[in-house]
Amino acid sequence: MAASRNAPAPAALTERIEDVDVSTEMQGSFLEYAYSVIYSRALPDARDGLKPVQRRILYQMAEMGLRPDRGHVKSARVVGEVMGKLHPHGDSAIYDALVRLAQPFALRVPLVDGHGNFGSLDDGPAAARYTEARLAPAALALTESLDEDVVDFIPNYDGQFQQPEVLAAAFPNLLVNGTTGIAVGMATNMAPHNLIEVVAAATHLLDNPEATLEELMEFVPGPDLPGGGVIVGLDGVKDAYASGRGTFRTRAKVSIESLGPRRMGLVVTELPYMVGPERVIEKIKDAVNAKKLTGIADVADFTDRNNGMRLVIGIKTGFDPKAVLEQLYRLTPLEDTFGINNVALVEGQPQTLGLKQLLQVYLQHRIQVVTRRSRYRLARRQDRLHLVEGLLIAILDIDEVIQVIRTSDDGEQARARLMDVFDLSQAQAEYILELRLRRLTKFSRVELETERDQLKAEIAQLQELLGSEVLLRAQVARELDAAAETFGTPRRTLLLNGGPVKTRSRAAAPADLQIADAPCRVFLSATGRMVRAELRPAGEAGEDAGTGIVPPTRRSKHDAIRSAVDTTTRGDIGAVTSAGRLVRFSPVDLPSVPGNSVQPAAGTRADQYLGLAGGEHVVALVPLTDNPPLAIGTAQGVVKRVATSEIAHKHDIEIISLKPGDRVVGAALAPDDSELVFVTSDAQLLRFDASSVRPQGRSAGGMAGMRIAEGQHAIYFGVVAAGTEDQAVVVTIADTSQTLAGADAGSGKVSALAEYPSKGRATGGVRAQRFLKGEDTLSLAWVGVEPRAVGPDGAVRALPVPGAKRDASGQPLDAVVGAIGTVVA
Template sequence: MARRTPSAPPPEDFEEHIVDIDVGEEMRSSFLEYAYSVIYSRALPDARDGLKPVQRRILYTMDDMNLRPDRGHVKSARVVGEVMGRLHPHGDGAIYDALVRLVQPWSLRLPFIDGHGNFGSPDDGPAAMRYTECRMDHPALAMTESIDENTVDFRPNYDGREEEPSVLPAAIPNLLVNGASGIAVGMATNMAPHNLVEVVQAVRHLIKKPQATLDDLMRFVPGPDLPTGGKIVGLDGIREAYATGRGKFVMRATARVENVTPRRKGIVVTELPYNVGPEKVIERIKTLVQSKKLQGISDLKNLTDSQGLNLVIEIKNGFNPDAVLAQLYKMTPMEDSFGVNNVALVDGQPRTLGLKELLEVFLDHRIVVVRRRSQFRRDKAAARLHLVEGLLIAIVDIDEVIALIRASDDRRHAHGRLMDVFDLSEKQAEYILDLQLGRLTRFSQIELEREADELRATIEEFDAILSDDGLLRGIVSDELGAIAKRFGTPRRTVLLESAGHTVTAAVPLEVADDPCFVLLSATGLLARTSDDTVPELPDHDVSAGAHRHQHDVIASAVRTTARGEIGLLTSAGRVIKLGVLDLPGLPPTAAAPSLQGGLPLVEILALRDGERPLALTSFDTESPGLALGTRSGVVKRVRPEYLPSKDDWEVVALADGDEVVGVRQLLTGDEELCFVTSDAQLLHFPAAAVRPQGRTGSGMAGVKLAAGASAVFFGAFDPAEDAEVVTVAGSADALPGTESGSVKVTPFSAFPAKGRATGGVRCHRLLKGEDVLVLAWAGRGPAMASGSGGAAAQLPDVDPRRDGSGLPLAQPVLAVGSPLAAQVG
């Protein structure tokens, strides 16, 4: 064991220095220094480039290391070491955490680093930096582009040996696009991500109209666009955050109810709120089920893969999936809140910023960057022009230049004589002395003259930019547009004014067998109402003098009960059984024709190729049955049989190549049946003229068709109820939905009745360029039409002429229907 050596006594001339300080004052000053360091050097982003110092240093170091997207990946540890050793002496753990976040697509709306390896998941952390690799992604290049053109200021690093940028040029409005979060001393920031295209549109609008209001900007930026998608419910908090910099909004998972097994419903979750991982949701659901606080769930599966999130929650039979989903929203992280606190550094000071202030700070930064870049490029071109002009002078008197240089004692002597004899500047003379003789040819002179002209044009261009603020702002706008076009992606997060049609927790889990209506729209959406009250449908003026509805046309409606079953009739002559509980419910206040919240038919049923949905039917044994017509002019009446052991069955035997064009459930048996053919012939006759047949019958002749003609419409209705006929003419060679054609609305009373199996009467006079009826409809008025996507289409006033020609359409009509009340009695 080593012996301890006693310390030597202090020398006789040693004088002890003890300074008395106030402990409170020392604590205050030390705490302020620490707080200042955290606020300005670690926690808060700069409002110009939206980056914290560590993020900025990572991107700058990777750019300096030339780790571009076209180069290979390097170990993350190498990047972390470079950043820590040169610019950020705060520990490798903090640097790697920041680097990982710049890689993760569920953390940033627009990631800046391309990672290779395990960079974690929403629930798990990444692998160690020695296992992962990284390089810059393309958006990162836009953040550092032109940094070497004097666009930003540089400052000394922590030890004064190197310099680092105080801010990046940042061609991307990163602070709004990717958001930020951080906790400083006495303050914090929490900013939501947004859609790049929307933010760029708002900035460009601000360039054109600097006095734009918040409402003007919110037309372009309606709300956050979270990397994980999902829904935002309630927009009041968003507007408050955009106005004041502080607010709160509710995030909700994207979930739908569907059949997970042939006999069991389930809730499929495809998107979760921002910063919520699937394992967190699974753990919470299991805890609630085990404690019996959450009922109705039989199983939970995590089928998430590389294609995306997929949580399947199976519902016990007899439980209302919508009510279970409401409980999940209330009791699990499937619904979470986001508190907005837009705190960022502006001119070195922490400020709380609204939407317009955030856009203005970024815009001012880009204007400065583009101005400094233009000045740098202008000066560079001027310096080059100065050298070229000197070289042209030398080439003109090349023999004298060579003789002068040869006669000089040394380089310094030659340098001075060139300046004196040819009136050259110091730089021009130095450049001529360094020039290779091979450049002193006639061809080089031509090249130099061309280069000089190009440089002068370039200088004039930059002078114009620097002297015209409008031109400068236009360049900023154009560059932002190019950024949005290159890196922009569609919106992922759905914005909802309210909770939509989601059932509240007060709704019982057991679904009551209450009366309701099931509605089918012309665009293929299905939904059920909350009760059997026919909604009031207010008319809307699509144009002056024409009262037409604003929403999707209701193709069919049927009265049933919430636990009942109905049938869907298709163009293949099939009845497909549907459970009403499988369909989403509309709230009592919903405008039913819009079917907002309705479920697309293709998500419930798998139709055959070319098969189209036509109408809904109930399995009421007291009903007079169905009436249907086919393309070849066949008509049939049949009572639909309820076959509980089958999911679908045929109600007509169709000939090869034939299909059903229309089908209606009869209410009284006294309805009028109507055919309209492609050659503009209309035939109607009583339903009593058609003898009912069994399910396997093939029907009987309904309308006599001319050669090459076919039936385009079949319907059944009470002719005494102000019925109307709508016919749309066009070209048989045009693609459906691409040609507007002409349309005519005629009272049904203008057409005389004729016997079954006859040819009918003309209902539309075809004009030049028209050879067929592309669409026809007859039923209780007033007729309502819709175009692409269910948008309202204008129809002309009623024309009493039976065989008159139509009026040109402003847009193609894809569907026509009658008011909902006319379909349900």
């Protein structure tokens, strides 16, 4: 019978209604949601630099055995394993995180090796069912030693599996790869850095815990973005390193090239971080259509996998490419800003960290990892030693051991009797009972004794390591250096000190106003780097009466100079290259230093700044004004003088027609009253009057300058100004061609130029150094006033005392000399 509609409900089904304050409930629920987002999704841990989903992906892939030496598996399988066991937040979120870990343009050191379409700067990736993945080699360094109790494990979402609270992290992943994330009420945005530089700073901080930020920035001068590009202005970077917050500008790497007869263009080879070529092209078209950008003829994208990024922007005839480029920087993503906001979790709390704090948190974690790993290994080796010693006791009296076992009623009695008769522990007795008979040979005894001795040595080392804070830090430093050597790559992003970051205006504003057209001096160091030194205005202390400006301080660290040219910030000068070209450029974007602290070794590489081809380098800088003729010397002994009026108004031209296999070894302005000097690899020196070389047109091939023996070549060509012959010296460095370059310091000699007779052009030279036993070539030579030698790293090297005879042998050098120049003049 149906129940009555008006019958009262059973007691168990009585409604239970509670009055809840809506504001209180919303606050509590929102706080729980915010807590979950902050700690479980959006912010990375400062120790391993990973968000929970990233950490779970790497750990689960390691558990699946997806090592770099094994085949790829479908990304969908990885996503399914991670979602089912560790991360129940949806497959799309997991796959998005997996994709980012595999993108070389997003991470400085990718952690996943992806196979298939993992997206580009302009397009998204293919679906998970189409792509495949496995761990990248660097990911193994993050997940190593997890089975050695190096970190704590916590339950997964349903308590069925265990997952690491943090990874071991053999390198500072947070600084190296950066991160981005938006939480509730806070966000993080960290820039990638160079692994080698970060490790160098970390090891320095290990050795010097009180190191200042300035000291650390000597190792980490700024971010190193995966796509390269140029960072303009380091003030914002320094602010971020100090406080955790700052902003810097990034620019595309652009070169001005000839696209055809009387047609110039801008070639973009590197873009700002996370900016794609399609986005740049779209913004250029929008600016041209809106009449905000003029001078653009066309834009073509020639980017491919073989040649990399190449975006060509054609310039209309009559427009200055530099001025157009400045408009592009203002109106398009060719210039972008990056806001650093270093927010990460430290002991479960979100904190904003500077560079030193980030390194300190990581190093504390790494020291703890090495300590726990060492304790684990010590305990395992002690346990094994205990068993080995018991087994050796059994082998020494194996007949009695067998008799005890055979006369025992059961295993329990056998274990007890073995412990009593041979004074063994329970673990040792149990191990002996499980022993196989084939282990009872003499050879096994020798093996056990060898293993015992090795275990004792390893135990002693581990005990010593755990008992010394100094040794622990040294071990951490060695492992960091090993990671940097294995996974580190050269810096990709060029750092230019362009002043503080300014708010960009979309209104038309001349880019020339950003940097004043002030007097400056451009230096080319002996190691091939360029820097721009600001010159103080006339009237200040130390004024040069002849020029009205004050030159830079004469001496400073790393100041071996090959060339120096006085110009203005937006003026043009020429760079003579080894390929016989003269490249016209403006020093406006060169690193700038005050006039009293010239450090060319801290500048930028000349070949990189000018975009030279591989194997081509700058041999000299020259002014592009009405000056004395420019003298050029080649490795085959050819000499040429060309009038500067022939080259003053050209952009990128050939100034000498080189024979096959020849190259320019030196160039300098050479008035008629100066002298030209050649030095060859077989230690021959020739000096002759510059007036004997008549000036030629820029397309001429030059004339015979020095007669060089077969199989030899000129290693130096220079100009000695009139009036300096008595002060000039000749520096030669002898070496052997049978060893690797830089393996032997060789011998050096410094002698007066007056010791060498002046001869005619196109003749042979005189001996400049007698070779010691084992030496057969000159590796370096230089002629001038006040020589300065530097090593391959730019550090100053000591030269022998001047005054040696012309044909004397050299004195052994203490360290390898990489280049020779002069002090700042």
